[in-house]
Structure formats: structure tokens, C-alpha cells
Ligand SMILES: CC(=O)[C@@H](O)[C@H](O)COP(=O)(O)O
């Protein structure tokens with residue numbers, strides 16, 4: 199079984215568009231877990247355009263499944279992670295002004311930095327995952343820096359699958375096989391959807407967790423949040 203972690207960034211985007219508290223982020227976090235999601239993911243960005251740092255703190259008492267905080271390990275972000283002590287931190291190398299995450303780590307170039315951050319997170323019992331493209335050298339690098347898991351950056355797969363190119367899965371399968379051999383857990387995320395999730399899951403050995411936000415919230419506009427969470431869970435069995 200692969201765990202579904204619902205990324206609630208888009209709920210915060212909607213809330214912030216009117217400056218009030220509708221929809222209520224904490225209520226949505228409670229509800230997705232009640233509907234069956236096995237985790238909640240947030241990705242606070244430096245400009246707090248969706249998730250605010252205070253949201254991350256408020257969620258600590260609300261998330262009773264796996265709490266996953268994603269972001270670029272700059273000082274402010276790391277201090278927030280240490281304060282919240284989530285189940286997992288996913289390190290993502292996105293630029294301050296990035297529209298969304300757009301690349302995985304170069305785990306070789308940033309080896310020393312990643313090693314230091316991961317060691318500190320581990321000493322606080324926070325599981326570490328590194329966002330990577332499906333490139334074998336980067337997976338080996340993730341092992342060398344001491345990460346517990348990798349998160350495969352799935353945007354390219356999703357875009358190609360939409361065009362009918364099923365072969366785009368091959369590097370992801372190979373990356374997951376190598377991660378399994380090295381003893382690294384495998385997560386995945388970015389642009390996963392009801393259309394592509396089953397094919398992705400079926401081709402990735404030992405896929406432990408997917409974090410899904412943009413498509414899941416969009417699909418919920420038509421199908422309802424409870425229904426959509428359950429549709430994903432069925433496809434991830
Ligand atoms: C790390 C990742 O894959 C991203 O999908 C991210 O968590 C989404 O962030 P935004 O909601 O800011 O696009």
C-alpha cells in the first residue's frame with residue numbers, strides 16, 4: 199500500500215485570496231484525515247503566499263497522521279521545521295521566487311550542506327526525504343548524504359503521460375529500483391492526478407508515499423473532497 203499525503207497548499211491559496219478564514223485550513227486538514235488520507239503535506243514558501251508559517255505551527259495539533267513539511271532548507275524554514283517536529287521534512291531546492299518546485303537536488307554538488315541539514319533533522323527524530331529527478335547519480339548521492347527517503351519529482355512523467363508517452367516512466371522505475379537496493383525509501387510527487395496515479399504506482403516498486411495537492415483539490419471541485427480522497431486511496435492499494 200502507498201500512503202496518500204494530501205498537500206493543502208491550494209486550500210491556503212484560496213483562503214488568502216479573500217484575507218479571511220474561508221476555507222478553514224485546519225478544518226480541511228482534519229477532514230482529509232477523517233476521509234482516509236494517511237498524511238498531510240504543506241510547502242510553506244518564503245513569501246507565505248499560501249501556507250503561512252503560523253499555519254505550520256497550528257497544524258501540529260491537528261495532524262495525527264503523517265505530517266510532511268516541504269521546502270528549501272534556509273534558516274527560517276529549518277527553524278520552523280525544528281519547532282514543529284513533523285514526521286518528515288522533504289528538502290526541495292526551489293528558488294525563493296519559484297512559481298512552484300521545478301527541479302530536484304544536485305545531491306553531489308550540495309553534498310556537504312545536505313549532510314549537515316540531514317544530520318540535524320535526524321538528531322531531532324525527523325525523517326528526511328530529498329526531492330530528486332530520476333537520475334541514478336542523484337539517488338546514489340541521496341544515500342551518501344544520509345537521507346532516509348527520496349521524493350521522485352514527477353512533473354516530467356505527468357506531462358509525458360498526458361501526451362500518451364508511457365515510456366516516460368522508465369527512468370522513474372530504474373530510480374526506484376536503485377533506491378530500493380540502497381535502502382532508501384521512495385516517495386513521489388508533483389502533478390500526480392487521478393489520471394496518472396494508478397499507472398505510476400503500478401510501475402514503481404515499493405512506493406511508500408505520494409503527496410498530491412494541485413490536481414486533488416482541482417478534481418474535488420467536481421467530485422467532492424471525500425470522494426476524491428477515497429478514489430486515490432483505492433488506486434494506491
Ligand atoms: C515539492 C513539490 O513537488 C511541489 O509540488 C510543492 O509541494 C507544491 O508547491 P506549490 O503548491 O507551491 O506549487
Ligand SMILES: NCC(=O)COP(=O)(O)O
Nearest residue numbers: 205387388389409411412
Ligand atoms: N511533493 C509534491 C506535493 O506535495 C504536491 O504537488 P502537486 O500535487 O501540488 O503538484
